[in-house]
Amino acid sequence: MISFRNRLLGGCAAALIALGFAAGGAYAADVTQERLLNADQEAGNWILHHKDFSAHRYATLDQINASTVKNLKVAWTVQLGGIEGGGIWSHGGLEGTPLAEDGFLYVTDGWGSVYKIDTHGGEGKLVWKMDPKTDHDWAGAIACCGVDNRGVALWGDMVISHTLDGRLVATDKESGKVLWQRQIANPDKGEVVTGAPLVVKGMAITGVAGAEYGIRGWIAATDLKTHAEVWRTYTIPAKGEPGSETWKDDHNAAANGGGSTWVTGSYDPSTNTIVWGVGNPGPDWDSAYRPGDNLYTDSSLAVDADTGRIKWHFQHTPNDPYDYDSVAENVLADVNGPHGAMKIALEADRNGIGYAVDRNTGKFIWATPFVKKLTWTKGVNPETGKPMEYDASKGQQIYNPEATPTRTNKVTIICPGNMGGKNWPPTAYNPKLQTWYIPVIESCNKVTVEETVPGKSYKSREFFTGGGPSNPIKITGSVTAIDAATGKITGKLETPFPMLGGLLATPDLVFAGQPDGHVMALDAKTLAKLWDFNTGGGVSAPPMTFSVDGKQYIALLVGQGGAWDKWFIDGTPELKKIAPSSTLYVFGL
Amino acid sequence: MRRDGNTRGPSLLVRGLFVLAALLAVTAGIARAQPPAPSPADLELGKKLYRTNCAGCHKWHGNGGGGYGGDALSLRHTTLDREQIITTIGCGRPSTGMPYHLRDAYEGDEKKCYGLGPSDLSPGMVLAANAFLRPSEIGIIADYVLARVKGRGEPGYDDCLEFFGTGSRVCNIFKSPVEGGPAAAPPGK
Numbered sequence: 143m144i145s146f147r148n149r150l151l152g153g154c155a156a157a158l159i160a161l162g163f164a165a166g167g168a169y170a171a172d173v174t175q176e177r178l179l180n181a182d183q184e185a186g187n188w189i190l191h192h193k194d195f196s197a198h199r200y201a202t203l204d205q206i207n208a209s210t211v212k213n214l215k216v217a218w219t220v221q222l223g224g225i226e227g228g229g230i231w232s233h234g235g236l237e238g239t240p241l242a243e244d245g246f247l248y249v250t251d252g253w254g255s256v257y258k259i260d261t262h263g264g265e266g267k268l269v270w271k272m273d274p275k276t277d278h279d280w281a282g283a284i285a286c287c288g289v290d291n292r293g294v295a296l297w298g299d300m301v302i303s304h305t306l307d308g309r310l311v312a313t314d315k316e317s318g319k320v321l322w323q324r325q326i327a328n329p330d331k332g333e334v335v336t337g338a339p340l341v342v343k344g345m346a347i348t349g350v351a352g353a354e355y356g357i358r359g360w361i362a363a364t365d366l367k368t369h370a371e372v373w374r375t376y377t378i379p380a381k382g383e384p385g386s387e388t389w390k391d392d393h394n395a396a397a398n399g400g401g402s403t404w405v406t407g408s409y410d411p412s413t414n415t416i417v418w419g420v421g422n423p424g425p426d427w428d429s430a431y432r433p434g435d436n437l438y439t440d441s442s443l444a445v446d447a448d449t450g451r452i453k454w455h456f457q458h459t460p461n462d463p464y465d466y467d468s469v470a471e472n473v474l475a476d477v478n479g480p481h482g483a484m485k486i487a488l489e490a491d492r493n494g495i496g497y498a499v500d501r502n503t504g505k506f507i508w509a510t511p512f513v514k515k516l517t518w519t520k521g522v523n524p525e526t527g528k529p530m531e532y533d534a535s536k537g538q539q540i541y542n543p544e545a546t547p548t549r550t551n552k553v554t555i556i557c558p559g560n561m562g563g564k565n566w567p568p569t570a571y572n573p574k575l576q577t578w579y580i581p582v583i584e585s586c587n588k589v590t591v592e593e594t595v596p597g598k599s600y601k602s603r604e605f606f607t608g609g610g611p612s613n614p615i616k617i618t619g620s621v622t623a624i625d626a627a628t629g630k631i632t633g634k635l636e637t638p639f640p641m642l643g644g645l646l647a648t649p650d651l652v653f654a655g656q657p658d659g660h661v662m663a664l665d666a667k668t669l670a671k672l673w674d675f676n677t678g679g680g681v682s683a684p685p686m687t688f689s690v691d692g693k694q695y696i697a698l699l700v701g702q703g704g705a706w707d708k709w710f711i712d713g714t715p716e717l718k719k720i721a722p723s724s725t726l727y728v729f730g731l
Numbered sequence: 732m733r734r735d736g737n738t739r740g741p742s743l744l745v746r747g748l749f750v751l752a753a754l755l756a757v758t759a760g761i762a763r764a765q766p767p768a769p770s771p772a773d774l775e776l777g778k779k780l781y782r783t784n785c786a787g788c789h790k791w792h793g794n795g796g797g798g799y800g801g802d803a804l805s806l807r808h809t810t811l812d813r814e815q816i817i818t819t820i821g822c823g824r825p826s827t828g829m830p831y832h833l834r835d836a837y838e839g840d841e842k843k844c845y846g847l848g849p850s851d852l853s854p855g856m857v858l859a860a861n862a863f864l865r866p867s868e869i870g871i872i873a874d875y876v877l878a879r880v881k882g883r884g885e886p887g888y889d890d891c892l893e894f895f896g897t898g899s900r901v902c903n904i905f906k907s908p909v910e911g912g913p914a915a916a917p918p919g920k
Binding site: 227229230231232277278279280283286287329330354590592602603604605607608609610611612614705707708709711712715718 | 783786787790791796797798799800801802828854855858859861895898899900901903904907
């Protein structure tokens with residue numbers, strides 16, 4: 143698949159990095175493991191979904207800084223497609239992070255079309271569009287939470303992408319021609335794919351969505367040379383495997399136990415470990431159906447990159463009755479603080495609590511609630527990292543009884559709401575300041591429990607949730623900053639709407655978008671708002687930055703995506719006026 | 732026709748309200764005289780409108796059920812007649828997740844929905860739909876529900892094809908039910 147010319151160029155790129163030419167951002171070369179390992183040093187490029195394997199979403203570019211950001215304005219836009227509906231969805235949306243390499247951007251729309259855009263010369267020019275012809279109804283009828291695709295990966299001379307209907311697609315970077323594709327998830331079983339692939343050592347790592355449809359979750363690795371599956375690790379253990387003892391029912395609840403993996407994870411090359419978040423158990427709200435801790439749902443999972451073997455896990459909400467996913471990315475950071483030097487994994491959980499664990503062992507270090515209102519637990523046990531009320535002797539966990547949905551407490555207000563204190567939108571981490579920024583949904587919502595009946599309630603391609611949420615309470619948001627060494631909150635900028643798009647950190651700024659269309663730049667230390675622009679469309683995607691022709695830009699996809707306008711809009715009725723759209727915005731000085 | 736956050740059936744009081752409302756609806760002029768039988772084109776439009784406005788919670792097959800849309804009621808098992816369906820779509824169901832689709836359902840002094848006006852409503856008692864519908868569109872949705880959904884048994888392959896057509900693999904599971912195990916679809920080109 144990779145030509146001699148490309149191998150030669152790849153070698154040259156590695157040499158350039160070694161010689162310290164990386165900051166120039168000129169790489170006419172294939173993407174290699176060496177380049178990905180040093181992705182943070184390619185200042186003008188953004189060649190991994192989270193910028194680097196550590197998921198920092200931190201760029202060192204600093205032309206746009208606290209002094210100059212007031213002059214930031216729209217440089218150019220490109221209208222994209224994928225706005226059409228399918229299945230139960232009336233429209234597609236944009237949740238992707240653009241990748242940037244040598245002045246070319248690679249972006250996706252919700253249905254998985256990939257666009258290559260030439261940014262040289264101060265404008266955006268479409269080079270090609272690859273439409274994978276996603277089966278809209280097959281996938282859209284079982285996509286619980288929107289028509290979403292969060293971006294591509296780069297490897298060799300290929301652009302690697304997913305489709306909602308479960309395919310992995312390799313596209314020639316130059317021509318836009320599809321080189322090969324492989325069906326990796328099965329929508330007939332309720333599986334869809336929304337996350338961006340993570341390429342590690344020539345393998346594309348894929349996560350799956352579908353816990354609301356009774357899937358058994360997995361993470362899979364595909365060899366990009368042979369197109370064959372290398373490993374597939376199920377997030378719900380099979381009978382007899384470690385962790386299977388945490389499914390204590392007598393009706394094989396694990397078979398439909400959920401544990402989705404729909405957010406791109408991170409990779410620690412020093413231990414060859416992939417760290418990936420795992421979602422909620424199914425059915426979401428009827429925890430009595432599945433007594434036990436329900437491993438590895440609601441966990442951060444560390445697996446060997448070569449084999450998929452599970453190395454460690456850390457579970458946040460055992461026997462979850464709330465839909466408090468832990469699919470969030472794990473941010474890998476080296477911090478110095480009162481506890482000395484630590485190699486940690488940071489995870490902002492849907493349960494409203496931020497966690498730090500030792501990323502070599504999964505051992506708990508600290509936990510900090512990052513939402514204003516948290517009612518489901520009194521707090522986290524500082525020794526174990528488990529919720530205070532957790533009782534290992536019980537099959538069904540009752541945390542705060544008043545805020546725990548059960549078959550006898552059928553209608554309950556929970557805080558945070560089931561969409562979580564932080565959903566998929568990625569955090570950002572400034573390693574110089576050791577500050578971790580979380581895009582927060584400040585919410586409560588109402589959950590109604592419906593009893594799940596063994597042998598009757600599960601039906602292929604039908605919701606398997608054990609109830610449902612509603613949103614009678616106003617929902618807002620915040621950007622919350624946490625000292626990664628101590629876990630202490632250092633700042634909170636409250637926002638009128640929930641943070642549905644994710645963050646970008648630069649040396650002295652944090653960028654964020656809002657679902658009402660506003661994009662803003664904040665001071666990295668104080669979170670004071672330094673710049674604001676109304677794009678006129680809903681922002682449900684993370685900002686990123688790149689440089690071309692010696693100039694720094696901020697790029698952001700604008701187009702209301704996800705599930706908010708279908709399932710959660712009653713908590714933010716003002717957002718009903720936001721129309722679907724599909725635009726790439728690029729800002730420059 | 733969206734979500735119903737309350738999984739229990741409506742209380743006796745609410746049920747009584749609906750019966751009363753149905754009667755009021757006739758006299759208040761929301762209900763119309765029985766129109767001509769819908770044409771095939773009307774039913775296709777009804778399906779399109781149903782798909783956009785109702786299928787998220789009531790599902791493509793109309794059986795409703797749990798999920799993110801709440802416990803929407805089954806339209807396959809409904810006993811509502813055309814006028815009652817029109818009232819329910821237009822006025823929603825107070826204190827449930829079923830939103831109203833008539834823009835002015837609760838505006839003005841007419842109290843055209845269940846005898847309720849703006850001053851009778853507590854916050855969150857009625858939910859507005861994301862997109863409002865014209866009365867004629869509501870009627871066409873009701874015609875679609877009566878012709879293609881109400882009274883039908885468990886959804887099957889033919890129902891699925893009728894809704895989605897043959898251009899998608901969405902109905903395959905009715906021909907080849909899926910067993911457990913890993914995704915087995917072959918590599919494609």
